[in-house]
Amino acid sequence: MNTSKTARIGLSTASVYPESTASGFELAARLGYDGVEVMIGIDPLSTQIDAIKRLIDYHQLPVLALHAPTLLIMQRVWGTDPWSKLERSAEAAKELGAEVVVVHPPFRWQRDYARGFVEGIARLEEETGVILAVENMYPWRAPGRDLQAYAPSWDPREQNYAHMTLDLSHASTAEQDCVELAATMGKSLTHVHLTDGTGSAKDEHLVPGRGTQRAAGLLEDLANQDFRGHIIIEINTRRATSRSEREVDLVESLDFTRKHFARSSRRTSFAVTPEGEISELTP
Numbered sequence: 001m002n003t004s005k006t007a008r009i010g011l012s013t014a015s016v017y018p019e020s021t022a023s024g025f026e027l028a029a030r031l032g033y034d035g036v037e038v039m040i041g042i043d044p045l046s047t048q049i050d051a052i053k054r055l056i057d058y059h060q061l062p063v064l065a066l067h068a069p070t071l072l073i074m075q076r077v078w079g080t081d082p083w084s085k086l087e088r089s090a091e092a093a094k095e096l097g098a099e100v101v102v103v104h105p106p107f108r109w110q111r112d113y114a115r116g117f118v119e120g121i122a123r124l125e126e127e128t129g130v131i132l133a134v135e136n137m138y139p140w141r142a143p144g145r146d147l148q149a150y151a152p153s154w155d156p157r158e159q160n161y162a163h164m165t166l167d168l169s170h171a172s173t174a175e176q177d178c179v180e181l182a183a184t185m186g187k188s189l190t191h192v193h194l195t196d197g198t199g200s201a202k203d204e205h206l207v208p209g210r211g212t213q214r215a216a217g218l219l220e221d222l223a224n225q226d227f228r229g230h231i232i233i234e235i236n237t238r239r240a241t242s243r244s245e246r247e248v249d250l251v252e253s254l255d256f257t258r259k260h261f262a263r264s265s266r267r268t269s270f271a272v273t274p275e276g277e278i279s280e281l282t283p
Helices: 021-031 049-059 082-096 111-115 117-128 168-173 178-188 215-224 243-260
Strands: 008-012 035-039 063-067 100-103 131-135 140-142 145-147 164-167 189-194 230-233 269-272 278-281
Touching: 008 021, 008 063, 008 243, 021 035, 021 049, 021 243, 035 230, 049 082, 063 082, 063 230, 082 100, 082 117, 100 189, 111 117, 117 131, 131 164, 131 189, 164 168, 164 178, 168 178, 168 189, 178 189, 178 215, 189 215, 215 243, 230 243
Parallel strands: 008 035, 008 230, 035 063, 063 100, 100 131, 164 189, 189 230
Antiparallel strands: 140 145, 269 278
């Protein structure tokens, strides 16, 4: 995992959709992100490992993570067998130097896959040496009831996963609090999709700070806990009417993250006397 002194802030290529994976690299490099998370299946190029290698080389920007093609709209990307998808995602991560593969829990109708999912994730991590961080999802909300679309659960805290991804928009849709989620995930929290939501039944993926999730508080807590995973901006910019409007959202998201994840202003300083006594220095 990341052995640097700080977490790295990356841009998900999903954040530039309907622009391409190549555009995601170009924007991330130009705007000052530390790397990218590639959403496998967002466009044909995203499934071509050699093409991604060329983007890494051209922009001199690392791939921090891959998002496996486990979304509903990506059920035929890299075949239809879910375990083959995850195996291929892990191998691609190794080729690209990515540390994490983000995985959604199975859909309830994927019964065989769901039945062995928890054990299978642990096995695949051990076999490949790649972190598979299972992402928090949400019940599908319909008038008068919630539909349980995921198995064994949409909430990864209910299983014994070694690594988890916390998505703030999903937390909002599930009517959960991101700060409380992070606290209960504990050391299993490896990866963050930083975004926001207003509690709508729709998965909004707003610019962090524009919704009701405690995104700033989460970042401050993670900084104080010396979090060294990845913080990935994953927002929805589909309504942007121009490239410049999309860039405004991406810059705002990056600035928000850096502002609230700045540890230096909160780090306690100490002094040691000649007698060996330690005292806290007040600013």
